[in-house]
Amino acid sequence: MPVAVVLLFAVCSAWADTIVLKNGCRIQASNVIEKDGRVSYDTPAGQLSIPKSIVARIERDDFAYSSSPAASGPPVVSPPQIEPVRGYEDVARLTVRDGSIDLAYVTRLEIDARSSSPASIEKVSAAHFAAAQFLLGKGDTDAAIDHYRRALIFAPDNLGLLLNLAVLYLRESQYTLALDQLEHARRVAPDSADVAKLMGWAYYGANKTSQAVEEWKRAEHLRPDPEVERALEKAQRDKSEEESYQEGETAHFSLKYNGSATPDLARGILHVLEDDFNDLEAQLDFTPREPIAVILYTNEAFADITRAPSWAGAINDGRLRIPVQGLSSVTSDLARVLKHELTHTFVGQKSHGRAPTWLQEGIAQWMEGKRSGGSAGALLNVLGQEPGPHLQALDGPWMSLSGGSAAFAYAWSLAAVESIIESGGVSDISRLLDHIATASSTEDALREALHINYADLEQQTLTLLRHEDVR
Numbered sequence: 001m002p003v004a005v006v007l008l009f010a011v012c013s014a015w016a017d018t019i020v021l022k023n024g025c026r027i028q029a030s031n032v033i034e035k036d037g038r039v040s041y042d043t044p045a046g047q048l049s050i051p052k053s054i055v056a057r058i059e060r061d062d063f064a065y066s067s068s069p070a071a072s073g074p075p076v077v078s079p080p081q082i083e084p085v086r087g088y089e090d091v092a093r094l095t096v097r098d099g100s101i102d103l104a105y106v107t108r109l110e111i112d113a114r115s116s117s118p119a120s121i122e123k124v125s126a127a128h129f130a131a132a133q134f135l136l137g138k139g140d141t142d143a144a145i146d147h148y149r150r151a152l153i154f155a156p157d158n159l160g161l162l163l164n165l166a167v168l169y170l171r172e173s174q175y176t177l178a179l180d181q182l183e184h185a186r187r188v189a190p191d192s193a194d195v196a197k198l199m200g201w202a203y204y205g206a207n208k209t210s211q212a213v214e215e216w217k218r219a220e221h222l223r224p225d226p227e228v229e230r231a232l233e234k235a236q237r238d239k240s241e242e243e244s245y246q247e248g249e250t251a252h253f254s255l256k257y258n259g260s261a262t263p264d265l266a267r268g269i270l271h272v273l274e275d276d277f278n279d280l281e282a283q284l285d286f287t288p289r290e291p292i293a294v295i296l297y298t299n300e301a302f303a304d305i306t307r308a309p310s311w312a313g314a315i316n317d318g319r320l321r322i323p324v325q326g327l328s329s330v331t332s333d334l335a336r337v338l339k340h341e342l343t344h345t346f347v348g349q350k351s352h353g354r355a356p357t358w359l360q361e362g363i364a365q366w367m368e369g370k371r372s373g374g375s376a377g378a379l380l381n382v383l384g385q386e387p388g389p390h391l392q393a394l395d396g397p398w399m400s401l402s403g404g405s406a407a408f409a410y411a412w413s414l415a416a417v418e419s420i421i422e423s424g425g426v427s428d429i430s431r432l433l434d435h436i437a438t439a440s441s442t443e444d445a446l447r448e449a450l451h452i453n454y455a456d457l458e459q460q461t462l463t464l465l466r467h468e469d470v471r
Contacts, residue, residue, distance in 0.1 A: 034058070095130040095134075125161065129148070129160075131147045132148050135147065145172075152165065159192070163182075175203075175206040182202060196222060199215040200213075200216040200228070200235070204235055212235045217232065245258055246263070256296070265330070269324075272335055273338055276342050293318070293319040294320040299325045300325075306321055309400075316345060316348075340364045347364070350430075354437060359416075362413035372414055376468035379465060380466065380469055391416055394412070418464060420457070423460065432450060
């Protein structure tokens with residue numbers, strides 16, 4: 001076993017593990033080992049062991065309430081392959097020239113289109129579509145949406161424009177606006193599989209699972225599609241589980257909860273989430289546009305529905321999915337997970353779903369109140385013996401990480417975010433997320449927002465860890 005891996009497990013053992021029993025009891029311990037049908041562990045009273053058959057799960061490395069880094073932004077939805085407007089290629093060459101939009105040309109086309117000439121209407125629609133595509137390539141989604149909306153003024157029943165605009169609204173988590181476009185598109189093309197597919201995503205994002213299932217079944221009937229098949233299977237699991245759930249809502253949240261969760265707990269969770277919403281709104285200078293779905297599960301239902309790795313204690317895949325079995329009120333641990341998961345929603349939407357996983361998880365940990373002081377020495381020890389993965393290697397999904405590797409990834413990511421905040425405040429995080437939403441890469445966003453690259457950030461993080469280690 002490589003030295004770094006050995007040390008990594010040593011780092012992990014420095015943090016407390018929790019053994020969760022099937023009866024809901026929790027045992028804080030260290031050096032937890034599963035062997036020969038028993039679970040042994042160290043406590044201040046010495047080493048103890050219990051039958052593995054009475055253990056529900058082991059929450060390692062203080063990650064009981066760390067989320068699995070599932071996608072927390074809007075679904076990855078691509079526009080259907082429909083020709084948006086006739087004559088697009090010719091008009092596009094005149095609309096976008098020398099790396100910019102020829103607004104004078106587009107204005108002339110609009111003036112001509114007001115004469116109601118069909119050819120002029122097609123041209124101005126094509127010009128606005130070309131401008132929207134150019135702006136999307138530069139990461140300016142809001143401006144692209146404006147051009148789609150102007151195109152639809154002249155061609156309100158153009159199916160390609162309607163669906164492309166709906167896709168942008170879905171990516172922005174603006175499900176109500178997406179449904180407006182899709183309902184219009186259905187009137188234009190009642191039997192379109194593309195319309196049904198996108199309506200399924202819109203309803204699912206709006207926490208209307210039954211309608212999503214209905215639309216995806218319709219889409220599959222019209223045209224089999226592997227993406228729809230996977231989405232439908234997931235939505236049907238949700239629908240089956242949630243049919244008997246109770247509901248609650250506030251200004252910013254839509255809550256569903258299993259009958260084993262008390263109404264008092266549900267109300268307490270909504271109260272805490274509203275407070276967290278206001279805090280994150282102020283710190284990140286961003287407001288999610290749609291109510292956020294929250295689902296409270298038993299431990300078994302959480303495992304069955306999310307199929308998350310064992311080290312994950314919660315999931316945010318656009319909906320905040322949280323196990324609360326055995327709780328009757330909002331504990332400090334539960335309060336942390338609520339803040340952590342809600343942070344993912346803010347970060348995902350503010351960055352248009354483009355924030356790398358290390359940044360997502362680092363910000364979420366910092367917002368829930370974690371700091372690097374207690375783990376600085378152990379993390380430096382690992383990095384000093386054999387360099388761990390660079391931050392850039394932690395850009396993608398973490399779902400396949402082992403518990404020990406996840407421990408390192410979380411600690412390293414928290415330290416990186418903490419170093420950014422120590423250097424320039426939370427406003428630097430907010431500015432970085434804005435740049436990530438439009439930059440061609442995370443490193444470009446780092447340069448534009450903070451005037452550093454990945455190597456600079458790693459050195460800055462190591463400096464922070466060394467300072468924390470000597471405190």
